[in-house]
Structure formats: C-alpha cells, structure tokens
Amino acid sequence: MNQTADVVIVGGGIVGCSIAWHLVESGCRNVLVLERESHQGKGSTGKSMGGVRAQFSTEVNIRMSLYSIPFYSRFDEVMEHPGGYRPQGYMFLATQPKHIDYLRANFERQQKLGLTTVKWIDRHDAANAVPQLYLDDVIGGTFCSTDGFVDPYSVMTGFWLSASRRGAQLWREAELTGILRDSAGIAGVQTTRGDVATRVVVNAAGPWAAQVAKLAGIDLPVEPLRRMLVPTEPFPKVSQHGPMVVDMSSGFHFRPEGLGLLLAWNDPEEKPGFKTYFEHSFIEKVLTHGARRLPCLEEAEVNPKRAWAGLYEMTPDHHPILGPAPGVSGFFLANGFSGHGVMHSPATGKILADLILKGSCDLVDTKLLNLERFAEGREIHETAVL
C-alpha cells in the first residue's frame, strides 16, 4: 500500500467534513475523506431542511446544540466561508396541557444547562411573530431566538475548504469496499481508488452507515427513513424573517425558504428503507395539516417538481451513536443523527476529534452515546424529534 493516512473518514457529507476540520484544527493533518459520489452533498446533507435548535428534551442533545449553535454564529469568520446561519428562532405551539407539561420540563432542563435565549410565549407573542397563524386553540408555547437555520451545503463546503487548506485530502468517486484488520485492530481500507494503510477509520456514511459498519464486522442499529419536504412558490403573504413554526398538535412545521415557505410533516406511515423518490400524495397531506395552522396556505402555489425526499438516519432511541466501536480498535462511529445531523455536526466533529486524538471529550458524557448502550439497555429517548 503506497498511500497512508492517520485517519480515514468514510463519507464526505456535513458530518465527515466537520470531523475532518476538527481533526486538522487539533493538529492532525494526514486526514483522508472518502466520498463515493462524484461530488459531495448527494446524501442527506443536500436534502436537509437546515434547522438548528437547542430546544431538545435530553441533556445530551441540548449540550450538543450549546456547542453547535454558537459555533454556527462564528462559522463565516472562522471558515472564511458562509454557513448561512439565520437566528430566526424556533417557535413551538402547544394546544394541549400535555404539550405544556412537556415544554415545561424541557424548558427547565434547557435553562439549567445555560440556554438563556428560550422563553415562554402566549398567543399574542405567536401572533406578533407570524400574524397569519390560526391561534384560537393555542394555549402557550416556547420560542428560542438563537435557534434558526443554516445552509447545510454551504456549511459542508466551508468545513471542507478550510480543512483542505491545511492538508486534509478528499477522494471523490472513491467507495469504501473493505476494511482491513490485523491483531492491533484497523490496518487499512480498500476503496475503488486503491488501498490505504491507516490505524483509524471513521464511519460518517450517513444513511449507509450500517453497510459500512458491516465491513468491520459491526452490527449498527441505524435505519434509513424517508422524509419529504415541500417548498411553496414565492409567497409574500408570510414574512421571510419569521421563525420555524412547529405545530405540536399535528407535527406540521414550516419556515421561510427563498421567497416562499418550506413545509414539513412527519408521516407516521413511512417505513424504514432506501426510498428517495418524492410521493405526490404527500403534498395534499402536508397542505391539509398546514392549512389548519396557517390558513392562508390555501392560496400558496406548490410545484411538485420542486419538492424532494431524503433519508433520516434513525437509531432506536433517536440519539446519535458516537465514539469507538467495541471490539475493533481504531474504528469510530459518527452515525444515526435521527434528523439532527446538520445542527449537531459541529459538536460531532469536536467529540470525534477529541476521542480519536485524546481518548476523551468533556463536551458531553460520551459513554451515553456509545454503541454499547443498546446491548446494555441504556437507551436515552429523545421525544423532540420533528
């Protein structure tokens, strides 16, 4: 093998690029990213809604956001590339007492961990933020002003360009086909562009993570699940400066996108699998839920050809699986973001770089996120999944 690398990262999406950046930032320069496509972003990263929020229910997810969102606010300066962070907020609207109880428990946890920008809102505040909303059934909610959106493709590119300026390499059209092991653990990788000797491999293969893990003999509980998004045509009735609005009664959520809105809804009938085509019947479903909360949507135009589908990478407890894989020394996992891989990519990069280079990371209790938690019955369920 002529080629050697200190670390090989499998997958050139937002997560792989953040890990590469955090590694070079910590002084590890011989980093090689493998991407099987002819260009980056063709996986989940290029399909994402780009929402970033700290309004989660579990400590570990809140902590990951408390690293990632301030990181995004400095991104353009640090990377010398725009990340498109727009702190326009996330507004959760409750219609039932159980929603309020849930938001209250989350709010207290968020405040305890240092989130100072989340506050309670009433109907009046919600109407001020988005006057077109139907609010008669809303009994309260929360709003966090530092939540908002980024441009996932631009973030991925920014991470990558900055990492590559300091020596990281990217092989495009390079599919990982095998993982070589010896008595010390990982010994190298086989790819469609040749073999590489390395002692460290990071699985950042998004929805395909389980297939990559299998090459190292690891069973990874990460399943692809289709999610569909519907953009409207330009729609001046609703301000472009408004927040992501989450209707807790139906799960419908929307945010400004370009000159229109981007509409989303989690269809409970969706089954795991690698389906990435857009289903036209989804438009009626999302518009039906949407028009209940935002009646003027009935006047919005939608071009089905502009709608799209992508894959979430789901784990059984909706938390990522991060850190060393048990039993295969040198094989690291950065998988299963369950809909949060864009917002948590900065924290993931930091955690993986620290675990690889130092063996520990104090950003979160990394043991909570290891693969062993499933076998040991230590799942940590996140219910604030959109």
Ligand SMILES: Cc1cc2nc3c(=O)[nH]c(=O)nc-3n(C[C@H](O)[C@H](O)[C@H](O)COP(=O)(O)OP(=O)(O)OC[C@H]3O[C@@H](n4cnc5c(N)ncnc54)[C@H](O)[C@@H]3O)c2cc1C
């Ligand atoms: C519709 C939709 C909306 C979303 N909205 C949000 C949101 O609002 N906020 C948020 O935070 N997250 C959101 N997500 C989730 C987010 O997009 C993902 O969690 C994130 O992009 C995962 O990034 P990744 O780099 O791990 O994976 P990917 O972007 O999928 O990258 C993995 C890469 O690995 C490559 N690869 C796979 N196998 C191999 C191999 N054998 N060899 C070489 N390369 C390989 C693939 O080609 C791919 O480029 C959304 C996802 C979807 C689909």
